[in-house]
Amino acid sequence: MPARTRPKAQPSGPKTNSSSSVTTPPPPPSLPLREYFALLSYHSALLIASFLFLPRSTKGTRLSQRSSADRPEHPFLTPLTANPLRTMAWHVVGLAVCVTWWGQHLRTWRAGSKTRDDSPASRQKRRRALADRLLETAATTLFGTVILVPVIFAFGAPLDSHFGHTVFLALHLSLLLVWPVIHALGIPSAESAILDRFRLSRLFCQFGAETPLERALVYPAVGTLIGAWIGAAPLPLDWDRPWQSYPLTVTVSSLLGYIVGGYASWAHSALEA
Template sequence: MAKVMFNLPEYFALHSYLSALLCGSFVLLPRSTPWFVGQPTQSSSADRPEYPFLTPMTSRPLATMVWDLFGMLLCMSWWGSRMRRWWAASVKKVDQVDDFTERMERNKQMLQCSLSILATSVVIYVLLVTLGAPIDSHHFHTALLAMHLSILTVWPVVQTLGVPSIYDSGTYARFRMTRLPETPLERALVYPVIGTLVGAWVGVVPIPLDWDRPFQSYPLTPTVGSILGFIAGGFASWVHSALLDTFDEVKQQQQQQVSHARIVEKRKNKRSKRT
């Protein structure tokens, strides 16, 4: 497979910006809840007050998750469009189209992403319940967590690559989402997905502990863990691609030095024969 050009410095800068947006949306948007339902109160551990800055997030987990979904949709729609531009540039599909065609293509992408998120949310919801998510009085909590995870894992991939179809020509096109990542752009799509799932799994750990802290309210910790995992996965993909590029440059320099040494040796041999 031909090497796909990918601007790693630009990716690092934009992923850093995205990381700030993800963390900021989760932390700052829930602080708007008191404008609609009144001032929040600490939900547990009254004898050990928490930081007032955290109370709007921990006192009403459902409201926090709703704000979180709003922020994730905005961030992932922007990030998916950015990734799609990189993908189109890498496969040399930057065609000039009229406004109507571009608008129709954008609407098709949004529809595909929305349907994919809904379908994936159902699958993740069943998986969360199977793995032990509380089902007595936390159906909405689990549903919002499932939608949060599906937005982080599915939206950028579907908006970039589209939904595979049986009518795609060639095995490569049909199974492009299931093979191992081979290019920097593919690693930038796959590694955050892995990081999101691992982060959500690790984020569940604090919930059953007997600390009796407000931030242990379900599903706040797996949500935070998934966001941090997504961010870590993106930077891990950058590190992996940067190291591979460095190794390739070193290898090319070594090959150039070897070829240069051979040329010098041949010239010496020719001169020695003449003399």
């Protein structure tokens, strides 16, 4: 009888494709849209409240309406328009607190859900990293203020007066434009990867926001600039209204543009999700 041939044994495991062995980098951390929307709403309310109510905390100052009898001003606006310099001083204090809190949330979202080590050495390292980031962000914001002052003068701010108003306006814009971005991303060093070194150029020169977190940084900055441009329109008009005092209209309009930009970034990311 002819000898039977045994069938060849088949491999027990599933077939592996050579392309599956190629490792791909992990995706960037996604922005929690529900939490982002809730905290953005709270952040927006704090920004508006800091402008409307902090200037009212000054006691012992006699306020008087600056409008004529035929154009009365609502009493609610009098503490804001009676002394715009004082209003701006109080406003930037509240704004600095708000953007510091907001920037830390953006930084946490960017870090993603990494395993957290609660050892004393790790906590000390995190505190040192946060202090360095805050110092870096504050220095960059002040540098942005110095850059924005001559820019505001170039756009028509008075050169012979209202210098303090211009400085506070520049600080206000720098806190909205610079602080959240640097707090979240930091300034890349020479040892950083090439993508990190050119990220700021991609975001703010090419407007190439690719992730929800990047949109949360770019859209409010664009809204701030558009709002500041729109807010400058009522300044030269001869309506003789107290709320036209420089730089209140630019401040309010840029603040609203910042808030609208934040909600626009959320809407764009929610539609793509």
